[in-house]
Amino acid sequence: MFRQTHDATISVEISNQTGVPNADFVAETIERLCSEAASGSVLDNQIENLSIEQYQLDAEPLNSSLHIHLKGLKDVLNRRNMEKFPLTNLDNLKQCVVNLQAKQEAERRQRGLMRLDCFLLRFESFGELIKGLPGVTELMGFIWATESCPDAFSDLLDIYDQVGRTQPSLAMYKELLVNGYNLTQILAAAYKDVILMNKWLVIYFQQRRWTELFSITWKRHRSKFSNIIGRMASRFDLVSSRASVSQFDYFLNESTLKDAKFDDTMESDNLGRWQTVRAWLKPTEMENEQYHLRKISATSPDSCCWLLNDETFQEWFGPQGTTATLPRLLWLDGKPGAVLASIIVEEARSRKPASTTLFFYFKHEDNDRNNFLSMARTLLMQILEQNPHTLDYFYSKCCSTGGALLTSRTLIEDLLKQALGNCDSAYIVLDGLDECCSRKERGDIVKWFRAMIEDLPSELRDQLSCVFISQNDSARKDFRDLARITVDAKTNGNAIGAFCKARSEELVLKLQISDKRAKEIADSVAASAEGIFLFAHLLWENLCGQSSIYGLEQEMQSIPSDLDKLNKIYSRIMQTIMNKSVRAERKEALMILGWLVCAKRSLKMHELQTMKSIDLKRKAVQFDQKRFRVDLKDLCESLVDVREDGTIELVHLSAKLYLANCEYLNVATEQLSLAMLCINYLNLPSFTAPYSQPAVLAGEYGFMEYATLYWLRHLEAGLRSSKPEQTVLHEDLAKSLGILVDQHWNNPSIEINEVSKSTRELLEPFSSCQNFPQIQLAVSLTDKELKHFGDIRPGQSALDFAAMISGIRREIEIVFQSNATKGTDDQATDHDLVLKYGPPRFRCPRFSCDYFTEGFSTTEEREKHVGRHERPARCMDEHCSGSKIGFATNVLLERHLRETHSAKTKEQSYEYPTEEEIIESQKEDVFESGPESEPEVAAQPEHDLVLPVVVPAPVIDLELSEAAPRPIQSEGANKRQKTKQVYSCEHCTKTFSKKFNWQSHLDSHSSGQRYECPSCSEVCARRSDLSRHLKLHDPSSSVSCGGNLSNGLRWGCGKTFARADVLRKHHESKRGRNCIAERDRE
Template sequence: MNPSSQANAGFQRAATKFKQSIPKTLWDQFACDSNSLSSLNVEIKAIQKSHGEKGSLRNMARLGKFIEAMTQFGKVIEVFVNASEFVCFVWGPMKFLLGVAKTHLDTFDKLLNAYDQIGSAIPGHLLYKDMFREHQNLKVILEDYYSDVLQFHEEALKVFGRSKWRDLFHATWKTFDSRFGPILQSLQSRRELLESEKLSASLDHIHIIRQRIDDLYQDQIRAVDDKGREKHRSRMTLIKEKLRAPEYYLDQEVAAGKREGLNTGRWVFEESQYTSWSDHTVSAHSILYLNGIPGAGKTTLVSSIISRLLEVQSSKPSLPHSVAYFYFKHGNSEKNNHDSFLRAVLTQLISQDTATSQGFFEKLSSQADVNIRSRESLQTLTKSALEEYRVSFLVLDGLDECDREQANVTVKWLLSLLGDDRYVDKTSLRILFSGQRDGLLDVLLRPYPAICLESSEHTADIERYCLQYVPKLRKKFPMTKELETEILSLVTTRAQGMFLYARVVLEYLLRQVSIAKLKKTIKPDVFPAKLESAYERIAASIYESEHESERETAQKIIALVVTAKRDLKWREIQSFFCIDSSNGTIDPDERLQVKAKDLCGSLVDVHPINSQASEHEHAVRIVHDTARRYLIHKKIVDDALENARILSFCMEYLTSGPFSRINRSHTVAAHARRAYYSLQDYAVAHWYDHATELAAIRLYDSEDGLEMREESKRAASLLSRFLVDYGSSVDGSGEGDYSVSLQEILDKIPKDERDRTSFLNVEQRTIWIRQEIENLQDLADDEKQILAELHGSNVGYKCHKSWCLLFANGFDKSDERESHMNRHERPFLCPFDGCFGSIVGFESQVTMDQHHRKNHTDAPPVMLQFPTPKQTRSSLDLFRAASRGDIDEVTQLLDDGHNINGTKATQVQTPLWISAKNGRYEVCKLLIERGARLTPSKRGVGAPHILPLVMASEGGHVNTVHLLLKAHEKNNTLAFSRIFVLLKIAIRMKHLELLELLLSFCQSKSDIFVQKRAVLREACGCAQVSMVKLLLQNGFQSEADYSCIEICLHKMKYEPEVSDWAVQILEALLSTGQPKIIEKDWISWLILEGHQATVFMVLSYPKTRLKRFYLKELLDLATEKASANLVDLLNNLLAEATAADENDFYQDFIRNYAPLVGHDT
């Protein structure tokens, strides 16, 4: 290396790193000759003149220290390098940043302050010029300074270099501010090194000191990044819950798992159309259309492209680009429409950048879920998210699998973005569409480049795949080379560009049981000529098998996989074989000992989900949509009949004995140990989907009309029973055509999932059973195995809302589930970090907006006050000033020596006490900072009221209460029993925001003891629905007992004006699954007064355990009131109670008397 290059090396490394972090257009702009100190001064004067004309001059002198420091820096480094090559990346970015921020004064001030702090941290280098010239090995210190300054500009450009920096400034500046601290610390440390006598030390010693500075900087940045990632994860949890995106990542996982061999599909990366489309350096938009016949392998190839894009994204974080994808799926309502695509893509775009997630968190946390998920909102948000990246890759597969109208909407909307002015010179959109030429896609995408899977490269790929598969055949069969060649020739020739054909046929050949069978299969008159022929051969081998048991089992598996409303896991399919819904029993010995793939051959695929190692958690899918269509078209699977059968099963299952409301805990636990509830998640979430599909089917849609009619009538009857059993007052009776009566029933049930949940008490029973499952202990080894193979190895803490994506998956910890459930009930979160509203949330946007206006708006301007003549002041003046909130007067009086803890009247009224009582936040803050006591030194009468905290609470001064709570926490001066007093004050005042604050404080302190039951009863007695729900969502649910129920019913009877609120509170209490109801008196009153819906709710509650003679009395009352549905419900309850009593009697006999007569217990 020549001396000149060696001198440049350190500066060049810093400049190169900076170059890689910014867009090429900016780099070129900074590198041009015009970016000199003189051009910067011209820009500064122009900005100052503009501000002066508008009457908004800023203190631009704050730039002076930085400019002077870097001017001297440039003169010093001239000893080693051509300074102009490097200082342009100081002056250029500075000029750019000031020019961008100049019109937003608050932002501009922040930037000026940052430059001022950096300038103060950099010494005047000219003082050390001779030293650097004499000891050139010390130039590394200058390189360090240069690197730090460029790092500052890199971070600043992440804020101001965004196309929508104004909208996201609040979010991005927080990130910048947290990373600015370590940079400033590094500069200050380098200054200390330069100004100390340590420069006389050896070069090795200096290197050690520099390394310490660098290590400290890296440690600080790692801590900042770790904290940022944790906040990002927390924000994304809420955003995902708001958007409810379909599980797009599972489709990528499954598609990637289908790729056989390392080399298949790699040819596409060499295609010129692909390389142009994927080039990051090109700023123009680009479209690519990947097309081919059904089964050609488009989805598998798309998964390779997505994997490649994601690899580049993770390996080159300096390239700020996004990768988002979506697989459309036929027949899947969550994956076959434009809105689902938008929700999935938007989730991905937000998740790939921490600043973007902060900005969108602030937008979404304060909006209703239903508003966010409207098409107009989703499109607007997605457009906005795309602006955050310089290059955005969007990959869409299977557009031919969704409804043509939906595909048309999606493609046209995406193409319309290409002409959107917002992306000009800012964002490059790269969109890949994948689908067959169906008369829609090929027409819309005709003007754009395309890759067709009918090329010689694709054919060669199929040949490679077949060659890689042959060893599997050779391992099973003693084949000759000639036989191998013949098989390869047959498969590759007849595949005709269809990867699916090759895979299905090769798997079919592998299933042969002898070499003779194999040879027979490849004869010209037997070997499948096309894909449909292959399906026909495979179906025949399954449905015409001489082994009846395997045949029937395979038929049932295929029918379930084709008809289910979501992917079924292998353990769920096993459960369908083990559970007898008609008798309410389960036989774990019915678990299949043969795998799905062995039974169903090439018609199904088995996929690991979420990297689940256990095969019981693997998803079983039909091999391809062409196979599904073939099976239904050929009536091999009667989807209408199978849909009716699944509905019948769900209805019968959910009303079977183990789900009975009168079951005791030990009974539920006994059923749970044998995994009877393993299909509860599917049945609860999808019974309505099967019912609506059945209601839309006419009998002539099925050839087997008689069987279909009978099964459909049975399903409709079981649905009626289910509605009664789960607390609905819908009349399920109907005559004539089953579909008419079924549709009439469904018309009376809310279509919206949330409304339907309120209409029925399915959620209550789900919670009750899940609580028993979560509490299972002391499981025997065989019980653990049964649960793992049928219910799942990780039961987890699942969400109770059947429409939620986490209903069937859940959380590792119960408190995570509680936080999640709280967001369902109180979905509007305050976006300000540290605010109690960001923890507990709000029920409505109105209340959240009120909170925001009250707590997070700028304080009103301080009115000018004329000075008053000085006069002799007494101690009372301090109390008067504190009372009226005169911060200047209080400050002056304290400076004059007045006693900050002086008292008057009852010996408990201090200046802090009186300012807290009047909500004087700023005065309270000043007094606390000056050392005011939070608890008076003398105890007076009415102990709670001696606390300023209690006085602020009684005044409803939330901000002041928050301030005092923090002060007590810091000084450890709050007796936690006082929290009980404060909670009751908030409830009696009906001050929801104050209650929210207090609960958020309780959540942060695990050692707080509160008389929770008394607080909950207080809220019930005040008929405060929101407060009761808030308490139940924040750790009070275990305190809901029968006394709370009685309070609600008492309100209904004696205060009818609050009856509606009392019913809502009653419903919330029952939803906890905690109260036990064994008395009938209040229920009798409800029947007599005609509160039928409330009666249904109480009687359907799982822990309502009335004795038989009570039920008979209630039955007589219901009969007198001519309430047919209620009579049916009570008859059912009476029959269940009778059976339960007889069973208990039998068990007591076995336990107590059988041993006496020598029987084996």
């Protein structure tokens, strides 16, 4: 297979003319030829007798360079290939290819494995050159091994064929050595290119499900090879043309610049795709939560070693790549606050070789953290971040499905199943499942992951490992038959003891108590915690916050000893807050806690500061005068956490539940108060056009997004749980609502009678208001607007919030952008703006979109996102305008693909001929047609498919041919190209490709004879038009949609059409394509 020779005949033409030569000229010519022959013979002898060892290569730099390039490939190898690749040699590979060729020949599907010949020969020569280097077996093994998986034959073999043809032969390398060239850089560059190529191929074909992704993602992945093959071809030209050393140096420098430019272009394209996919997935940020929890447990790094050393955990967590007899599923149960999930995540991230680590922390009453959809979107984004090669697949789904956000449960499940199945190995950590939005949702999540992992084949059971962390409650049957670890005082006690010992040292330093007393306190707290890490953490926060030994001892005497430990510790913290000597501090602490208990989402620091700064008497936001100047933890003690991203959270769900039922807060009153705060805020004069930049600089709009989205939700929650004695609040709310509809009324086109009965009953406390009908309609339409994800027409909005927010955001963006262009002189202003609004964000205008609040870092990202709202369906062809502009519906996208790209996607698969058929075809005479001749096509029956005979291409003798690499020509490249003539009608916009049709059409514009239908009043311009029209009146010419299948069933809708051309148009429609689908499948 690898070597075939060709007989070559050399013909010499001898002239019949004779002449008398000049003697001096003949003598000079003979002498010159002899001299040249002698010098050529010397060079040939030197090359022939050359031993590589005689020309000492710069071994150390070359060896170092080759191993540096090799490291990039090693980094992307999975465990199996890392063990297999270095041991592969050329003989193994050749035997593999021979076996593969024999198998394909037996199956009549040969794919031209001859294309590997050039590659194998050239790099066998390369191996000869570097055989003296240490570790050469491993270096060459990583070249040969990738060749042993030729699965995507057609493209893969083409790539290796081109690579082989761009490599210098051993004779060329020897000639360079004879002429004094230093081959270190040339050999290193050649090795770098082939290793880089193999790296890209490994990344792609190492995926477990690459065969399912091939049709979607391979085209763009293959485009990476054009740059590297072009560089190989240029280097080949330099070697074959015996370029100078300076030319080689110039080429290397230029190649470096081109590589950097190519990498920048690819990186820019990938960044755009990544941003689009991230906006589509809208993942919940988990890294901040992981950082926060890890920081808590970092006080005692070895505190959770018991879990990592547990036999059941080790069996679940053990090395992936070993055969697992049971699915790797684990249930970790215990009381809330054990803080073990973050430890597992960090341990999984530290594994070598790296595995994909996925995690999600559920949170009660947080719509972004309490359901399957939010969890799945977040896990998909984590997979993308750790496996960038999945970007093209996600992007293709993003384009083809339409929609600015991924909301389809079916599509999300399919994507997650495909993405997890494609991971070489993955750890999945799901913490707080008991905080899901419903018992059913929790059961569905557990059931989905169990089915996904339990259904894996036995040889792939080590691929995915999933741990569920929750309380041991009535839902424990979801975890039946799973490996289980219970977290209690027995298992977690030592870990909490180590944590308490570390925190007690802080008391020694701060209050100067004795080491003995510090140890007693640590032991007491550890015993009281009973395995609940959160309890110990809160108690130590309270103890370390004491300012005297007396206060410390008072707190120690009140440590709870009953079962309701967390509520007791929360009660102690509230006692600390209420015992503050300054009344304002107590009032502000209760105000913050009330806001956090009732908030519909996590509040940001700038939002909370703006809420505090609202001055209703002055009808303005007094940000600089009224904002908090102290740390919130100083006011609310350890009940509140301020995260790194500026988010303010209660320390745990149990703290929220305690505060909602404690004596210090009335949730119904807090909800109504927060609703009134939002409404009064939106009634400020700064929210009436025209909007000004001074108002932006004053911090007037830091609470705008939250107030716009949630004023109604707080109103509903407060009214549903309010009591009759809260009539004062109702009266104040009625006044505020009246001002709201007066100031922001949008004159909707919808009638008042469209308000639902439930809305009328909910708003009954405001029935005495003069503008009660407007209040009802404002509440009803705002509710629909917040829930509706499509376009909202102006007449469907009762309030002008959309236009108001658009105008205000425009001013905010102008202020941020103008301040950014001023440079370092305005750093104080920049800090002030971030304090009032957070980092600059460019937000989506749709109320129902998650990016209405979160936004984007650039205007370009925001515009792309908004474009996906308006035109969600996208074409996958990057060079097509449909990829950037998009389509409003999937129907329009399907029509675009059918009309524009259908020819590109059609593929024909032909059966390869047998060896006997090839011999038989070679017996026939083949004549070459002239450049102007057209092939004659014999008439064939209408339904017969004539397959072309495939004749094998002649094999090139690599030893005789040192020609430059040949580009792979596309199908039909050698066919004569015809220029199509276009005939345009001067009377209308129609064009025709055939002259006869054009002339016939012109008759329809002429004022000559007209043809009238005898059955109706229709008048036709041409006789042919009349003939076609008469068929409408002829029942015998009618046709119907349908027919019989081979199994006796019927296909089609059965509808009757007057003419066949009308039936054809029907089959081109969406409904018609469904009619013929069964027929075409047969």
